[in-house]
Amino acid sequence: MKKKVVCYFSAAQSEQPIIYRLVKNYDLIVNILKANINPAKEGFLVVELEGSKNKYEEGISFLKNLGVIVEALSETVIWHEDICIQCGACASFCPTEALSIDRESMEVSFNDSKCVICGMCVECCPTRAIELHFEVREAVH
Amino acid sequence: MGYKRTYEEINEKIRKGQAVVVTAEEVIDIVEEKGLEKACKEIDVVTTGTFGPMCSSGAFINFGHARPRIKMKKVYLNGVEAYTGIAAVDAYIGAGQLPETDPENKVYPGCFTYGGGHVIHDLLAGKDIRLEATGYGTDCYPNKKVDTIIRLEDLNEAFLFNPRNAYQNYNCAVNLGDRTLYTYMGILRPNLGNASYSTAGQLSPLMNDPHYKTIGIGTRIFLGGGTGYVAWNGTQHHPNVLRGDNGVPRVPAGTLSLIGDLKQMDSNWLVGLSYKGYGATMAVGIGIPIPILNEDILRYTAVRDQDIYCPIVDFNEGYPYSKPIDLGFANLKELKSGKITINGKEVIATSQSSYPRARKIAGILKGWIQRGEFELTQPVLGLPSAEANIEFKSIPERTPNGTSLNARNRRD
Ligand code: SF4
Numbered sequence: 001m002k003k004k005v006v007c008y009f010s011a012a013q014s015e016q017p018i019i020y021r022l023v024k025n026y027d028l029i030v031n032i033l034k035a036n037i038n039p040a041k042e043g044f045l046v047v048e049l050e051g052s053k054n055k056y057e058e059g060i061s062f063l064k065n066l067g068v069i070v071e072a073l074s075e076t077v078i079w080h081e082d083i084c085i086q087c088g089a090c091a092s093f094c095p096t097e098a099l100s101i102d103r104e105s106m107e108v109s110f111n112d113s114k115c116v117i118c119g120m121c122v123e124c125c126p127t128r129a130i131e132l133h134f135e136v137r138e139a140v141h
Numbered sequence: 142m143g144y145k146r147t148y149e150e151i152n153e154k155i156r157k158g159q160a161v162v163v164t165a166e167e168v169i170d171i172v173e174e175k176g177l178e179k180a181c182k183e184i185d186v187v188t189t190g191t192f193g194p195m196c197s198s199g200a201f202i203n204f205g206h207a208r209p210r211i212k213m214k215k216v217y218l219n220g221v222e223a224y225t226g227i228a229a230v231d232a233y234i235g236a237g238q239l240p241e242t243d244p245e246n247k248v249y250p251g252c253f254t255y256g257g258g259h260v261i262h263d264l265l266a267g268k269d270i271r272l273e274a275t276g277y278g279t280d281c282y283p284n285k286k287v288d289t290i291i292r293l294e295d296l297n298e299a300f301l302f303n304p305r306n307a308y309q310n311y312n313c314a315v316n317l318g319d320r321t322l323y324t325y326m327g328i329l330r331p332n333l334g335n336a337s338y339s340t341a342g343q344l345s346p347l348m349n350d351p352h353y354k355t356i357g358i359g360t361r362i363f364l365g366g367g368t369g370y371v372a373w374n375g376t377q378h379h380p381n382v383l384r385g386d387n388g389v390p391r392v393p394a395g396t397l398s399l400i401g402d403l404k405q406m407d408s409n410w411l412v413g414l415s416y417k418g419y420g421a422t423m424a425v426g427i428g429i430p431i432p433i434l435n436e437d438i439l440r441y442t443a444v445r446d447q448d449i450y451c452p453i454v455d456f457n458e459g460y461p462y463s464k465p466i467d468l469g470f471a472n473l474k475e476l477k478s479g480k481i482t483i484n485g486k487e488v489i490a491t492s493q494s495s496y497p498r499a500r501k502i503a504g505i506l507k508g509w510i511q512r513g514e515f516e517l518t519q520p521v522l523g524l525p526s527a528e529a530n531i532e533f534k535s536i537p538e539r540t541p542n543g544t545s546l547n548a549r550n551r552r553d
């Protein structure tokens with residue numbers, strides 16, 4: 001299985017070789033998507049974990065036992081209309097028509113309820129008008 | 142031979158606020174409804190527009206002198222190198238230039254988040270730009286290093302001078318290979334996964350004046366939100382190509398070199414772009430007015446997307462290795478529908494040039510002319526036409542044996 005999670009940790013936990021243990025002891029493929037650690041060494045880590053279901057669950061409980069707060073990632077795609085130049089490069093690639101072109105006016109619009117967060121549009125947008133946004137809280141204390 | 146008018150007559154009407162101006166999109170229906178003869182009597186000017194990535198763009202800048210004076214040998218704007226092999230504090234910042242620290246395609250495909258086009262965009266947006274310059278020091282220019290912050294208003298001169306813009310027609314790129322390609326035409330998915338095109342079609346300046354009968358050197362235009370001029374034919378201007386019955390080229394043909402004062406332009410119409418795996422560039426907004434001097438000229442401006450074809454070019458082997466692979470032509474109207482058929486396969490079409498923005502530019506230019514703010518200029522010289530028989534050359538393959546790099550030391 002493959003899942004994206006957010007891990008919130010405190011200073012003591014950030015000293016631990018968490019990623020190393022996840023790889024070594026639980027045989028998980030860890031892909032760090034975003035990390036933010038403040039000078040007080042608290043912060044969050046957005047990771048994609050891939051491995052067998054058992055190992056995945058064991059890995060998650062290992063994190064929780066350390067006191068790391070683990071939550072499913074809520075991602076959103078934000079379309080910055082003011083940055084978009086209406087080139088249309090993204091829309092034909094969008095698998096769900098969340099980004100679509102009105103073929104009369106050739107104007108692009110975004111309907112976030114249709115978006116499945118595949119990320120294709122982020123790859124092909126030349127103005128970086130589309131942003132993958134991770135919902136993360138303030139660092140825990 | 143039908144109705145005729147001169148530049149002077151048109152400008153007279155513009156000055157009185159009476160000129161009849163329509164966009165290259167609007168003119169299509171008018172000509173269809175009223176016929177050429179009647180429409181020609183009514184319409185004075187047709188405005189065109191295009192807004193898309195144009196790598197061959199950049200700006201000349203004069204920074205003014207530092208105290209003590211410096212002869213710049215290297216100059217960087219926000220880390221992006223500008224060319225300064227000209228006078229002491231003159232430089233040229235090119236849209237495609239990258240910072241020296243850019244990882245490029247070392248981790249493929251690279252992101253190219255910032256380049257020369259972004260610097261120009263940021264200058265226009267009024268942002269602070271870091272200027273770092275070094276020189277070797279001379280008696281007249283003793284300074285060796287400048288490191289400061291500049292803004293557009295601090296510059297003596299800043300003018301856009303783009304060697305090649307407004308390509309008349311462009312390739313429609315596809316990928317016949319079996320891996321995803323990252324190109325200046327955007328992402329090309331394998332096995333004809335998509336077809337990427339880049340033209341404003343029926344709104345595009347040179348599509349509306351296919352034989353360069355009105356657009357020439359000295360033509361005043363909309364450039365980057367301000368006014369500019371056609372300075373010369375663009376690089377790779379190659380007019381004697383295959384054309385349709387309507388005169389519109391079926392392959393990339395004419396190009397324009399454009400110039401204009403950056404200080405009166407607008408960051409909305411010069412936008413830095415990042416093409417994954419390819420590089421950085423800039424989208425340039427251009428609008429060119431076409432004076433309706435006679436019925437012939439009007440007929441050309443009534444060109445429709447369904448009358449325009451672009452060559453389908455394979456970017457796996459065809460383009461990079463110049464292999465002739467015949468995939469035929471794609472009709473622009475079909476491309477704009479989002480799907481075309483190639484070799485019997487339905488392929489999604491993705492565009493790089495912004496049609497809504499092109500339409501907006503044609504509309505803005507129309508407004509300027511209607512309000513008497515923008516008069517037309519008669520070219521001082523025409524662009525080379527198909528009759529000029531310009532040859533499209535490649536780099537010769539010769540062995541540089543015995544040809545010293547330092548040619549002045551040669552004694553032969
Ligand atoms: S992330 Fe995927 S589904 Fe969502 S808008 Fe972009 S391309 Fe469409």
Ligand code: SF4
Nearest residue numbers: 084085087088090125
């Ligand atoms: S690719 Fe980016 S700039 Fe182009 S239409 Fe989509 S969001 Fe807008």
